[in-house]
Amino acid sequence: MSSDRVVVIGGGPGGLAAARAVSDVGTKVLLVEEREQLGGTPIIENYAGLTPRGEPARPQIQKMIDAVSDNPLADVRVGTKVKSLVGDEGAFTLTLEGPGSQGPETLECAAVIIATGFGHFDPGRSTQMYGYYEFPDVITQADLEAMLSEGKVVRPSNGAVPERICFVQCVGSRDRQIGNEYCSKVCCGVASKEAVELRETLPDSKVFIFYIDMRMYGYWENEIYWPAQELHHVQYVKGLITEVLPKGDRLLVRGEDTTMGRPMELLMDLVVLSVGMEPSPGTREMASLLGVKQNKYGFIDAIGSPLDPVGTDRKGIFACGAALGPADLEDTVSSGASAATRAVACVRALSAGAAS
Amino acid sequence: MSSDRVVVIGGGPGGLAAARAVSDVGTKVLLVEEREQLGGTPIIENYAGLTPRGEPARPQIQKMIDAVSDNPLADVRVGTKVKSLVGDEGAFTLTLEGPGSQGPETLECAAVIIATGFGHFDPGRSTQMYGYYEFPDVITQADLEAMLSEGKVVRPSNGAVPERICFVQCVGSRDRQIGNEYCSKVCCGVASKEAVELRETLPDSKVFIFYIDMRMYGYWENEIYWPAQELHHVQYVKGLITEVLPKGDRLLVRGEDTTMGRPMELLMDLVVLSVGMEPSPGTREMASLLGVKQNKYGFIDAIGSPLDPVGTDRKGIFACGAALGPADLEDTVSSGASAATRAVACVRALSAGAAS
Numbered sequence: 001m002s003s004d005r006v007v008v009i010g011g012g013p014g015g016l017a018a019a020r021a022v023s024d025v026g027t028k029v030l031l032v033e034e035r036e037q038l039g040g041t042p043i044i045e046n047y048a049g050l051t052p053r054g055e056p057a058r059p060q061i062q063k064m065i066d067a068v069s070d071n072p073l074a075d076v077r078v079g080t081k082v083k084s085l086v087g088d089e090g091a092f093t094l095t096l097e098g099p100g101s102q103g104p105e106t107l108e109c110a111a112v113i114i115a116t117g118f119g120h121f122d123p124g125r126s127t128q129m130y131g132y133y134e135f136p137d138v139i140t141q142a143d144l145e146a147m148l149s150e151g152k153v154v155r156p157s158n159g160a161v162p163e164r165i166c167f168v169q170c171v172g173s174r175d176r177q178i179g180n181e182y183c184s185k186v187c188c189g190v191a192s193k194e195a196v197e198l199r200e201t202l203p204d205s206k207v208f209i210f211y212i213d214m215r216m217y218g219y220w221e222n223e224i225y226w227p228a229q230e231l232h233h234v235q236y237v238k239g240l241i242t243e244v245l246p247k248g249d250r251l252l253v254r255g256e257d258t259t260m261g262r263p264m265e266l267l268m269d270l271v272v273l274s275v276g277m278e279p280s281p282g283t284r285e286m287a288s289l290l291g292v293k294q295n296k297y298g299f300i301d302a303i304g305s306p307l308d309p310v311g312t313d314r315k316g317i318f319a320c321g322a323a324l325g326p327a328d329l330e331d332t333v334s335s336g337a338s339a340a341t342r343a344v345a346c347v348r349a350l351s352a353g354a355a356s
Numbered sequence: 357m358s359s360d361r362v363v364v365i366g367g368g369p370g371g372l373a374a375a376r377a378v379s380d381v382g383t384k385v386l387l388v389e390e391r392e393q394l395g396g397t398p399i400i401e402n403y404a405g406l407t408p409r410g411e412p413a414r415p416q417i418q419k420m421i422d423a424v425s426d427n428p429l430a431d432v433r434v435g436t437k438v439k440s441l442v443g444d445e446g447a448f449t450l451t452l453e454g455p456g457s458q459g460p461e462t463l464e465c466a467a468v469i470i471a472t473g474f475g476h477f478d479p480g481r482s483t484q485m486y487g488y489y490e491f492p493d494v495i496t497q498a499d500l501e502a503m504l505s506e507g508k509v510v511r512p513s514n515g516a517v518p519e520r521i522c523f524v525q526c527v528g529s530r531d532r533q534i535g536n537e538y539c540s541k542v543c544c545g546v547a548s549k550e551a552v553e554l555r556e557t558l559p560d561s562k563v564f565i566f567y568i569d570m571r572m573y574g575y576w577e578n579e580i581y582w583p584a585q586e587l588h589h590v591q592y593v594k595g596l597i598t599e600v601l602p603k604g605d606r607l608l609v610r611g612e613d614t615t616m617g618r619p620m621e622l623l624m625d626l627v628v629l630s631v632g633m634e635p636s637p638g639t640r641e642m643a644s645l646l647g648v649k650q651n652k653y654g655f656i657d658a659i660g661s662p663l664d665p666v667g668t669d670r671k672g673i674f675a676c677g678a679a680l681g682p683a684d685l686e687d688t689v690s691s692g693a694s695a696a697t698r699a700v701a702c703v704r705a706l707s708a709g710a711a712s
Contacts, residue, residue, distance in 0.1 A: 013663070021697035025381040026704050050662060060663050174577055183577035213569035218682045221530055221539035258615060306406060306686035307369070307416050326574045330662040331687060338693035341377035348382050 003108030004028060004351065006343040007094055008115055009082055009286055012040015013329055014321025015115030016064040017336030018343075022113075023073035027344045030109070031068060031076045032096060034282060038065045038078065040117055048148035050329060051186065051193045052223045057149075085112065085290050089316025090350040110350050111316045111343035112290065114300060115336060116282035118322035121172025121180070121275040128178075129243040130168060130273055137162075137251055138244055138271045141190055148197050155269055158249065162269035165198060166208040166253060167191040168241045173276030174212065182297060184276030185326035188215040191274045192224045192234065199232040208235045208266070210255065239264060244271055276326070283323045292317055299325045310339040318342050359464035360707065361386060362699040363450055364471055365438055365642055368396015369685055370677025371471030372420040373692030374699075378469075379429035383700045386465070387424060387432045388452060390638060394421045394434065396473055398685075404504035406685060407542065407549045408579040413505075441468065441646050445672025446706040466706050467672045467699035468646065470656060471692060472638035474678035477528025477536070477631040484534075485599040486524060486629055493518075493607055494600055494627045497546055504553050511625055514605065518625035521554060522564040522609060523547040524597045529632030530568065538653060540632030541682035544571040547630045548580045548590065555588040564591045564622070566611065595620060600627055632682070639679045648673055655681045666695040672702050 004027070008019045011033030022029035037043065039061045042050075047057035068074045079099040087093050090110050097104050120142055123132040132138050136156040147153045155162050169191060173184040188211065195207045214236060216225040228234040241255035250267045257264045279287075279298040287294045292312040293301040300319040304311045310318045318339040321332035360383070364375045367389030378385035393399065395417045398406075403413035424430045435455040443449050448468060452461050476498055479488040488494050492512040503509045511518050525547060529540040544567065551563045570592060572581040584590040597611035606623045613620045635643075635654040643650045648668040649657040656675040660667045666674045674695040677688035 017694075021694070024697050024701040024704070025383075026700075027381075052662070064663060181578035181582055182575050183573050185573040213571065215569065215571045215573050217539050217541040217571050217573055219538050222537035226537055259617070261615070261617060306408070306684065307420060307689055309686045309690050328662065330665045331690070333663055334665050334687070334690040334694035337697045338373075338377070338690035340697060341380050341693045344382075345380040348380070 003091070003110050004347050005030060005107075005109045006111050006113065006340070006347060007032060007109040008113045010040070010115035010117060010282065010323070011035070011038040011076070011078070012115065012117045012321070013042065013061065013064065014117060014323065014332045014336040015040070015113070016068055017333040018113045018115055018320055018340045019068045019074055020064065020071070021337040021340030022344055023068070023071040025340070025344055027073065027347050029074050030107070031074060032080050032082060033076070033078045034081050036079045038068075038076070045142045046146040046149045048145050048197060049193060051189045052220050054193060054197065082286065082289065089346050092316065111318065111346035113336075113339045113343050114283070114286050114290065114292070114312075114317065114319040114323050115321055115339075116286050116323045117280050118277040118283070118326070119280040121278050123171050123273045123275050125178060128171065130171065130241070130271065131244045132273060135244065135246060135251060137269065138273065140273050140275045141167075141187065141194060142275070144194055144272050148194065148201065151201070153198065153201055160269070161202060162205060164206050164208075164266075164268045165270045165272065166210060166266070166268050167195065167272045167274050168253075169209065169211040169274045171273040171275045172278070180276060180278070180297060182326065183215060185215065186328045187274040187276060189220045189224060189328065191272070192216065192220075192228045194272070195234040196224065196228050196232045199234060206235065208237055210237050210239045210241050210253075212238070212240065237264075277322060279323070290314065290317055292319070295325070297325075299323065310335060310342055316346050359447070359466050360384060360703050361463075361465045362467050362469065362696070362703060363388060363465040364469045366396070366471035366473060366638065366679070367391070367394040367432070367434070368471065368473045368677070369398065369417065369420060370473060370679065370688045370692040371396070371469070372424055373689040374469045374471055374676055374696045375424045375430055376420065376427070377693040377696030378700055379424070379427040381696070381700055383429065383703050385430050386463070387430060388436050388438060389432070389434045390437050392435045394424075394432070401498045402502040402505045404501050404553060405549060407545045408576050410549060410553065438642065438645065445702050448672065467674065467702035469692075469695045469699050470639070470642050470646065470648070470668075470673065470675040470679050471677055471695075472642050472679045473636050474633040474639070474682070475636040477634050479527050479629045479631050481534060484527065486527065486597070486627070487600045488629060491600065491602060491607060493625065494629065496629050496631045497543065497550060498631070500550055500628050504550065504557065507557070509554065509557055516625070517558060518561060520562050520564075520622075520624045521626045521628065522566060522622070522624050523551065523628045523630050524609075525565065525567040525630045527629040527631045528634070536632060536634070536653065538682065539571060541571065542684045543630040543632060545576045545580060545684065547628070548572065548576075548584045550628070551590040552580065552584050552588045555590060562591065564593055566593050566595045566597050566609075568594070568596065593620075633678060635679070646670065646673055648675070651681070653681075655679065666691060666698055674698050
């Protein structure tokens with residue numbers, strides 16, 4: 001038995017890009033999403049604007065959803081889980097469990113793309129001294145996205161408008177103590193974008209970003225980093241924040257200003273933790289279920305990287321986007337399309353084989 | 357008249373990835389390269405190892421060349437220039453001028469992918485105080501790649517083995533004075549990779565990297581940056597280098613150590629300038645000839661970025677890799693495949709139209 005179909009697991013930006021690309025080039029694709037809705041993290045976490053240019057996230061992601069939903073070659077199942085995979089490249093049999101009580105369903109496919117993305121680092125882990133679960137005014141970038149999306153940024157503790165807001169970078173990244181030595185790549189850009197949005201929403205606020213290195217690579221440098229400083233007066237301080245403590249009804253942020261070479265203590269109304277990326281539970285689960293190699297952090301290993309950035313160690317199974325590690329949206333979209341071309345090649349190899 | 361073919365302009369990693377992807381999904385592709393050989397910058401500039409993992413560049417790039425050359429759907433023309441393009445998406449007519457005296461040739465195609473890449477910033481521009489054209493022991497990252505590739509790193513001035521070597525980051529990047537406000541994205545990673553290769557080649561050398569921010573994003577952090585410091589003892593100094601002067605038969609490097617907050621002067625045997633990316637002459641020329649929008653730096657503008665990272669403002673014309681701006685190899689390969697899926701969609705739209 002065999003199939004002329006590609007299956008994409010995960011309906012976020014990477015999976016949507018992959019599914020669109022498979023159907024765009026004329027191959028049947030099934031997109032399987034465990035949640036009840038498509039769109040992935042930007043939709044689930046209610047992102048405000050996209051990094052770097054700040055276009056509203058929801059309509060942009062909706063366009064990606066429409067491009068898949070409208071394509072007659074693409075089939076979409078939400079609320080559906082992958083339960084098992086057997087077989088080899090060109091002839092996999094997949095078992096799915098969908099909504100309702102009709103029981104598991106099996107189907108054939110030639111190749112699989114894992115697009116199960118990332119989850120945010122939990123800033124409440126024991127090594128973290130920032131009081132995320134103790135102080136309501138300590139929030140994450142994702143919490144702030146949701147507030148910015150609603151157009152209402154307040155201190156969760158008392159509903160007041162915050163005057164002094166700071167970002168703490170590299171929470172859960174570049175940190176051997178917690179086992180995440182890698183850099184999460186996007187947090188510098190996202191913090192800067194959110195800082196600009198804050199300054200636009202609350203023109204009287206003062207906004208600080210405490211960083212180790214500002215990783216504003218490529219055009220993020222000129223598109224966000226320069227304007228954030230020059231037009232929006234975001235204050236970047238090279239420094240390490242060691243702890244956050246309550247002081248009166250505010251928060252005392254303690255650390256070291258590494259440029260000035262001295263300790264610093266600053267009062268803040270709102271502290272935003274720039275939490276890093278970790279493999280999503282779905283990425284860990286699918287890697288294990290499908291039997292593909294993970295790196296020491298649990299992301300799927302692109303064993304042929306950099307020139308083969310989407311292949312796994314199992315033939316016919318590809319991965320894309322943040323299932324492979326920290327990735328921005330642009331990376332993720334291209335990576336999805338890249339995996340699509342490799343998966344479609346498996347379908348074609350099969351039909352060439354059948355014809356001979 | 358119309359065509360079921362995609363044309364890719366440029367035979368470096370981006371163009372090779374694009375051409376491979378087009379043919380992998382079953383569509384005819386013509387790859388046009390102005391030079392006499394494929395492989396682009398990594399081959400022309402004789403790269404040693406690929407960033408981040410240091411695999412030898414030439415055999416890796418050769419695999420990409422073979423994947424295209426061996427595909428019956430792919431046709432390759434080297435030594436060939438694009439002279440003009442007329443028509444619209446689905447029905448372009450391209451004029452090529454190839455080797456020999458047979459005169460220009462026209463052919464039809466449905467879509468075009470521009471993969472003309474980048475050129476290195478010229479560190480001899482008048483604003484640059486590093487003496488690249490004055491002192492033979494001031495070289496660029498590309499010059500060093502060629503030396504590492506030959507396995508022989510010496511001071512060009514006297515053929516001696518260098519003992520003290522430094523990298524100066526952000527030469528031609530993040531610099532408003534020269535008009536390049538963007539970050540060139542890869543130079544931190546490449547410098548770190550080269551620094552490790554230097555320490556392996558010359559175990560008695562001392563290697564310094566002077567940087568503004570180390571942009572070791574994603575896995576570059578754990579794959580290069582940590583080992584460079586901990587295993588290879590590369591010395592990273594946050595500082596700005598303002599000038600390079602001769603002193604005896606060595607070079608005096610002057611600047612400010614921004615962490616220590618004091619001026620510094622260090623003697624070096626070899627100074628490596630981490631020169632940034634600019635649009636290649638081919639990128640400027642093709643953008644102009646094909647009539648696609650360029651950004652203020654001359655790179656091709658991906659007007660729908662980040663969620664459409666490869667579309668230009670002209671329908672049916674896509675761009676990929678460093679023709680769009682600073683990109684690492686992994687970005688470039690995925691971006692090439694991404695452009696391929698969009699270009700193939702133009703071919704399919706056409707055949708769907710013809711069938712109806």
